[in-house]
Amino acid sequence: MNEQALSETLRTAGYIADEGLVTTLWFSQALERPLLLEGDAGVGKTAVAGALAKALARRLIRLQCYEGLDLQQAAYEWNYARQLLAIRLHEHGTAMAERDLFALDYLLERPLLAALTSDVPAVLLIDEVDRADEAFEAYLLEALADWQITIPELGRVVARHIPLVVLTSNRTRELSDALRRRCLYYYVDYPTLERETAIVRATLPDAASQLVEDAVAFVQRLRKEDLEKNPGIAETLDWVRALHKLELRALPEDPDTVLRTLICLLKTHDDRFQMSGERVRALVEGRRSGAVAVSA
Numbered sequence: 001m002n003e004q005a006l007s008e009t010l011r012t013a014g015y016i017a018d019e020g021l022v023t024t025l026w027f028s029q030a031l032e033r034p035l036l037l038e039g040d041a042g043v044g045k046t047a048v049a050g051a052l053a054k055a056l057a058r059r060l061i062r063l064q065c066y067e068g069l070d071l072q073q074a075a076y077e078w079n080y081a082r083q084l085l086a087i088r089l090h091e092h093g094t095a096m097a098e099r100d101l102f103a104l105d106y107l108l109e110r111p112l113l114a115a116l117t118s119d120v121p122a123v124l125l126i127d128e129v130d131r132a133d134e135a136f137e138a139y140l141l142e143a144l145a146d147w148q149i150t151i152p153e154l155g156r157v158v159a160r161h162i163p164l165v166v167l168t169s170n171r172t173r174e175l176s177d178a179l180r181r182r183c184l185y186y187y188v189d190y191p192t193l194e195r196e197t198a199i200v201r202a203t204l205p206d207a208a209s210q211l212v213e214d215a216v217a218f219v220q221r222l223r224k225e226d227l228e229k230n231p232g233i234a235e236t237l238d239w240v241r242a243l244h245k246l247e248l249r250a251l252p253e254d255p256d257t258v259l260r261t262l263i264c265l266l267k268t269h270d271d272r273f274q275m276s277g278e279r280v281r282a283l284v285e286g287r288r289s290g291a292v293a294v295s296a
Helices: 003-012 019-031 045-056 080-089 111-117 134-146 177-181 193-203 209-222 233-245 255-264 269-274 277-284
Strands: 035-038 059-064 076-078 107-109 122-127 148-151 155-158 164-169 184-187
Touching (some): 019 035, 019 045, 045 059, 111 148, 209 233, 209 277, 233 255
């Protein structure tokens, strides 16, 4: 599959990617290298893995990272209850050897191991890797470099099929050079006006064309404001969906009407408080609102 075919397949799967991302995804697949996607929250990094799995007809395996994540949640753990049951069943018969207790039958697979032992190639999403501890990040190096996991009781478990790995990071902390060296890299930025319009139209085909154009242009201008949290693509979709539910065919000129709907876009108290009617009017009219006095 060449880059053009991959782009079209992703579009069919519901993800409209820019050329740079498509090229990086193609290289990741061709070179069998993990891909690290960085960018602000809400720009669509996680959705890349889902669309890729759908486009390639692969199983999606997701590992959601968080502070304190350890091997038991991420890679594997032993089924102690089943091991204990096996011991009790053998109490009146032949004693069990230790090696029999630590066999694959008693192993509980978590996302990392499941991706390596999958009978068919999978897409492994390691989401928000920057939220995990540095110790866990170091553990990932073996899996991403050699496509294997070492289990002390069993030895090396080598991948049956090399998974297509997508790591995402919101840059809450700096990732190690060792992890970066093992990955291809792409920075996912907020979409351009044209691309975001295409995404909204593809996702909400029933929404009026003028409403989509007006709303996306408004969001693009809103992101240039001094906000604590810029609205992402998901917020744009929620807002257009809400405006469509109100049976609007275009963005209202009345700033108070628009202001009441901004609960879909503004997700902090300070951002909502600073957005006055005059400021909204300026954004609706396509003017920079920086010169507009903000009322309390």
